[in-house]
Amino acid sequence: MNFDYSDDQKFLKNEARKFLEANCPTSRVRKVLDDDAKAYDEALWKAVAEQGWLGAAIPEAHGGLGLGHIELCAIAEELGRVVAPIPFASTVYFLAEAVMLAGSDVQKAALLPKIAAGEVIGCVATSEGPGVVTAANLQATVSGGKLSGTKLPVTDGDIATHALVLAKENGQAGLFLVDLSSGVTREALQTLDPTRDAAKLTFSGASAERLGAAGEGLALLERISDRAAVLLAFEQTGGADRALEMAKAYALERYAFGRVIASYQAIKHKLADIYVKNELARSNAYYGAWALNTDAPELPVAASAARIAASEAFWFAAKENIQTHGGIGFTWEVDAHLYYRRSRQLALVAGAPRVWKERLVSQLERRNIAA
Amino acid sequence: MDFNDSPEEAAYRAQVREWLEANAPKTPLTFEDMEGGGSMAASKAWQAKKAAAGYAQITWPKEWGGPGGTPIQQVIFNTEEAKYPIPPNPFQIGLGMCVPTVMTFADEDTKKRFVGPALRGEEIWCQLFSEPAGGSDVAAARTRAVRAPDGSGDWIIDGQKVWTTGAQFSSFGIVVTRTDPDAPKHKGMTMFWVDMSDPGIEVRPIHQMSGGSGFNEVFFTGVRVKDSQRLGAINDGWRVSLVTLMNERLAVGGATGAQWNQFLEAARQITGLDGAPVIKDQAIREKLADWYVQAEGLKHTRNRTMTALSRGQTPGPESSIGKVVSALQMQDLANTAVEMLDQYGIINDPDLAPLGGAFHASLMMAPGLRIAGGTDEILKNIIAERVLGLPGDIRVDKDVAFKDLPTGR
Numbered sequence: 001m002n003f004d005y006s007d008d009q010k011f012l013k014n015e016a017r018k019f020l021e022a023n024c025p026t027s028r029v030r031k032v033l034d035d036d037a038k039a040y041d042e043a044l045w046k047a048v049a050e051q052g053w054l055g056a057a058i059p060e061a062h063g064g065l066g067l068g069h070i071e072l073c074a075i076a077e078e079l080g081r082v083v084a085p086i087p088f089a090s091t092v093y094f095l096a097e098a099v100m101l102a103g104s105d106v107q108k109a110a111l112l113p114k115i116a117a118g119e120v121i122g123c124v125a126t127s128e129g130p131g132v133v134t135a136a137n138l139q140a141t142v143s144g145g146k147l148s149g150t151k152l153p154v155t156d157g158d159i160a161t162h163a164l165v166l167a168k169e170n171g172q173a174g175l176f177l178v179d180l181s182s183g184v185t186r187e188a189l190q191t192l193d194p195t196r197d198a199a200k201l202t203f204s205g206a207s208a209e210r211l212g213a214a215g216e217g218l219a220l221l222e223r224i225s226d227r228a229a230v231l232l233a234f235e236q237t238g239g240a241d242r243a244l245e246m247a248k249a250y251a252l253e254r255y256a257f258g259r260v261i262a263s264y265q266a267i268k269h270k271l272a273d274i275y276v277k278n279e280l281a282r283s284n285a286y287y288g289a290w291a292l293n294t295d296a297p298e299l300p301v302a303a304s305a306a307r308i309a310a311s312e313a314f315w316f317a318a319k320e321n322i323q324t325h326g327g328i329g330f331t332w333e334v335d336a337h338l339y340y341r342r343s344r345q346l347a348l349v350a351g352a353p354r355v356w357k358e359r360l361v362s363q364l365e366r367r368n369i370a371a
Numbered sequence: 372m373d374f375n376d377s378p379e380e381a382a383y384r385a386q387v388r389e390w391l392e393a394n395a396p397k398t399p400l401t402f403e404d405m406e407g408g409g410s411m412a413a414s415k416a417w418q419a420k421k422a423a424a425g426y427a428q429i430t431w432p433k434e435w436g437g438p439g440g441t442p443i444q445q446v447i448f449n450t451e452e453a454k455y456p457i458p459p460n461p462f463q464i465g466l467g468m469c470v471p472t473v474m475t476f477a478d479e480d481t482k483k484r485f486v487g488p489a490l491r492g493e494e495i496w497c498q499l500f501s502e503p504a505g506g507s508d509v510a511a512a513r514t515r516a517v518r519a520p521d522g523s524g525d526w527i528i529d530g531q532k533v534w535t536t537g538a539q540f541s542s543f544g545i546v547v548t549r550t551d552p553d554a555p556k557h558k559g560m561t562m563f564w565v566d567m568s569d570p571g572i573e574v575r576p577i578h579q580m581s582g583g584s585g586f587n588e589v590f591f592t593g594v595r596v597k598d599s600q601r602l603g604a605i606n607d608g609w610r611v612s613l614v615t616l617m618n619e620r621l622a623v624g625g626a627t628g629a630q631w632n633q634f635l636e637a638a639r640q641i642t643g644l645d646g647a648p649v650i651k652d653q654a655i656r657e658k659l660a661d662w663y664v665q666a667e668g669l670k671h672t673r674n675r676t677m678t679a680l681s682r683g684q685t686p687g688p689e690s691s692i693g694k695v696v697s698a699l700q701m702q703d704l705a706n707t708a709v710e711m712l713d714q715y716g717i718i719n720d721p722d723l724a725p726l727g728g729a730f731h732a733s734l735m736m737a738p739g740l741r742i743a744g745g746t747d748e749i750l751k752n753i754i755a756e757r758v759l760g761l762p763g764d765i766r767v768d769k770d771v772a773f774k775d776l777p778t779g780r
Contacts, residue, residue: 001380001443002373003674070372248759263762265748268755275754276692280668287671290372305664312664357660358653364663365650368635 003286005074012067013074016053017081023047024082026335032085032195033338039158039188039197045086045118054092055116058100063113069293073234073285080238083342085195087121087156089235089349093228095122098164099177101227102211102220107177111162123160124350125151125178125201126221132355133166135218140167140203147178147208150200153189155349157199164224165208172215175224176208183207193345195338222359225350226303230288233303236310236346237281243317243339244274247324254326267324274317281306281313301367304360311347311356318343376447383444387426387451394420399456411540413458418492426452427490428466430680435474435482436490442680446673461537465489465496469545472615473564476602481564485543497567499532499546499589500612504778506534506742507749509547509616510556510609511776514591516548516563524598526563528571528591534743538574538587541567545615546591551606552774559773560608563600571595581735628701628733628740629726631662634708637725641711649711662704665696691750691758694740698747702737705730 005013024044032038048054057072058064065071072092079088096115099107114120126133128140128151140149147167154163163178178184183206189198212220248271251262261267288306291299318339322329329336347353376384396417400410421427422436429445431437470489474482488494505511514530528548538544544565551559565572571594576584603611635650638659643649650656672692708730709716719735721728741747755761768776 001376001446001674001678003671003678004372244759248761251761259765260762263765265752265764268759268761269748269751271759271761272695272751272754275759276695279672279692280665280696283668283671283675284664286372286675287374287667290374293372294375304660305667308660309664309668312661354657357657360660360663361656364632364635364659368632 009070009074012071013078016075016078020078020082024084026338029083029085029195029338040087041085049118054118058096058112058116062108063116070289073231073289076231076234077238080235081242083195083338087159089232090124090156091115091122093231094124094164095162097227098211098224101224120162121156121160123154123156123163125154125163126166127153135173138168138173142167142169142176142208145208146205147203148205150202152200153198154201156197157201158186158188158197166217166221174214174217175211175220177211178206178208193341196345226300227292228350229303229307230292232346232350233285233288233306233310236314237285239339239342240278240281240314240317243321244278247271247321250325270320274320277313277316281309284309301363304356307356308353311353314343315347380443380447384447387448390424391451391455395455396457400458410458414461415492417458418462422491435486442677446677461495462492464498464536468615469496469498472545472602475614476611494542495537495540497535497538497541497544499535499544501534503531503533507746509612512547512549512560514548516550516561526596528594530591532589535587535589538589539576543567547608547612553772555770556768556773557609559606561605562602562608562611563596564602565596569594629705629729631659631666633726634704635659637708658707662700665700669693669696691753694744695747695750698740701733701740705733705737709734
């Protein structure tokens with residue numbers, strides 16, 4: 001048993017941190033934030049591809065590095081720290097995982113090398129409107145291999161080359177791989193986190209290939225989401241840790257009433273509360289990483305716990321970081337809002353925390369009966 | 372990250388399982404056993420068995436009578452042992468805190484005399500730190516130790532300790548005393564070990580708000596101790612107590628009281644809104660999810676600490692997060708359970724309440740758990756100062772002679 005990164009993984013993580021400190025300072029993130037025409041940081045995307053990170057968990061036979069998922073978790077944590085403005089999650093956590101999990105040999109051979117090379121960008125198109133998407137309210141439809149319907153919001157929908165789309169086929173929900181080169185119109189959306197792209201996609205006869213068995217789209221989506229949830233939890237944990245560091249640094253330099261504000265218990269206890277939530281998130285994420293890496297039967301429970309803990313930790317750290325800063329924290333110039341925004345993006349992109357809490361408890365109920 | 376056993380760990384686990392299956396108790400103690408104090412015999416018998424087989428204090432080196440095992444082996448044993456209805460463990464304070472302090476500061480003869488009997492559960496130790504005038508502020512201790520006037524070098528101790536866990540069945544204790552009231556508070560204290568059977572020591576149980584009496588007041592009246600019972604240098608007791616308290620953070624922790632899975636079971640049985648079982652209530656389900664995630668987070672945080680230990684790293688005060696989270700959760704979970712019973716929730720009778728009254732017991736114990744071993748507030752200070760490196764509070768008592776400090780009541 002070992003409840004930590006290995007030395008090699010720590011080395012990789014440290015290298016990733018150095019690379020991102022040099023290549024993704026918040027001044028770069030702000031270029032995407034402040035420019036409506038800029039959907040992502042293309043230069044960073046290319047640089048990340050050159051590092052091999054996009055294919056970290058993709059087998060060497062398909063053009064990846066063939067490392068494990070723990071290595072990918074380490075990279076995710078570092079990307080989360082710097083609120084990287086690139087379509088990494090959509091492409092790597094969702095599209096690549098979906099293809100590796102449920103793709104045919106032809107699909108794997110066609111897509112995985114291009115994902116690893118940064119030539120393919122993925123997106124996940126499930127939501128169609130306010131609220132939770134279900135088999136009953138799903139409107140998008142596939143007929144004769146052609147998709148029609150509207151999806152919004154679709155993170156990275158403006159820039160993606162391929163989409164994972166939830167749609168009905170013969171009245172049953174299915175998950176489809178859709179080439180976005182034709183049969184789709186895209187409309188950019190204003191979102192809480194402009195450092196990440198989002199769009200409304202309207203499909204009119206786009207070519208759609210079903211992933212997995214007919215009628216098992218929602219179940220397959222859950223399996224993919226479990227995998228993505230663990231990786232997202234590492235991004236969230238990285239962001240939460242960075243928010244705590246920012247709050248701590250400011251509290252140690254800001255004076256009020258003749259002393260640094262970090263010497264007041266109200267601030268100390270607030271930062272201690274953040275630390276506690278961050279550690280609980282990290283520990284749950286580690287367990288999730290192990291379950292993901294070994295395809296353990298515990299994965300659905302471990303992934304749910306990791307996602308719930310990380311969503312809570314990042315939200316709490318991001319909002320209390322602003323409050324620790326006081327007035328200056330509410331300005332556009334201070335980076336605190338980048339983390340506040342990203343915490344919302346990451347908590348909602350794969351389903352809100354309450355959805356995951358329900359999933360977790362349903363599974364605990366079943367496990368409790370079985371035990 | 373590898374949550375599976377290595378081949379060596381799997382072999383150790385198999386060996387532990389086999390031993391437990393042959394030796395561990397199979398039926399839990401009854402409520403009457405626990406209340407009547409009959410659990411002590413069971414606890415001592417179980418500790419003796421573990422010590423003989425090398426499962427008590429698994430990480431202790433051979434020279435202290437342990438098997439010199441790894442922290443991970445301790446994790447494995449704890450996990451497997453928890454599957455059996457084992458009796459309460461009254462040895463934790465002694466083995467986790469007092470005896471390591473004795474081993475660090477006492478001479479060879481003293482170590483030889485005490486370590487074995489403590490390990491085998493034959494002698495229980497208590498920690499005499501808190502006083503009526505200072506719980507969080509241990510350095511406020513007023514219990515005096517003065518040299519005997521006869522020139523023997525002995526010390527005479529007078530004063531009062533409070534909240535002493537297990538004093539009523541302890542053979543020995545370690546006590547923090549004031550030896551120089553003219554020095555600032557942290558520089559005038561000295562630590563001793565004492566024989567609890569001394570006629571000058573009187574133990575009075577404290578009647579807790581929960582009804583039980585797990586803690587005590589301990590009165591010292593002219594208790595004479597040899598200078599050889601001193602642990603550490605004269606007036607260096609604060610540093611010695613830090614060694615004890617550092618061990619406390621490793622010794623304390625782990626889940627207490629009713630847990631999420633017991634709540635889940637109960638919530639299936641009880642009628643909630645609209646006649647559906649409480650478990651169908653979405654607000655309840657979200658709380659269950661939060662408790663589970665916290666409990667799992669703490670479990671794996673403890674495991675991360677063990678990994679740090681097994682790599683020869685010193686686990687830091689980050690282990691302080693355990694009690695902050697678990698004590699509050701115990702209170703919230705217990706109160707939610709009581710409220711889910713609706714009007715029936717006010718009944719605090721083991722024969723009528725669910726789970727033999729376990730939720731009600733947790734509810735009434737929780738305030739104490741949030742204080743014992745460091746209040747929520749003190750633990751957050753420890754996290755803020757020792758983990759995050761934030762400044763300590765501005766102290767008005769640091770450079771003032773102890774006798775000149777304002778004391779209030």
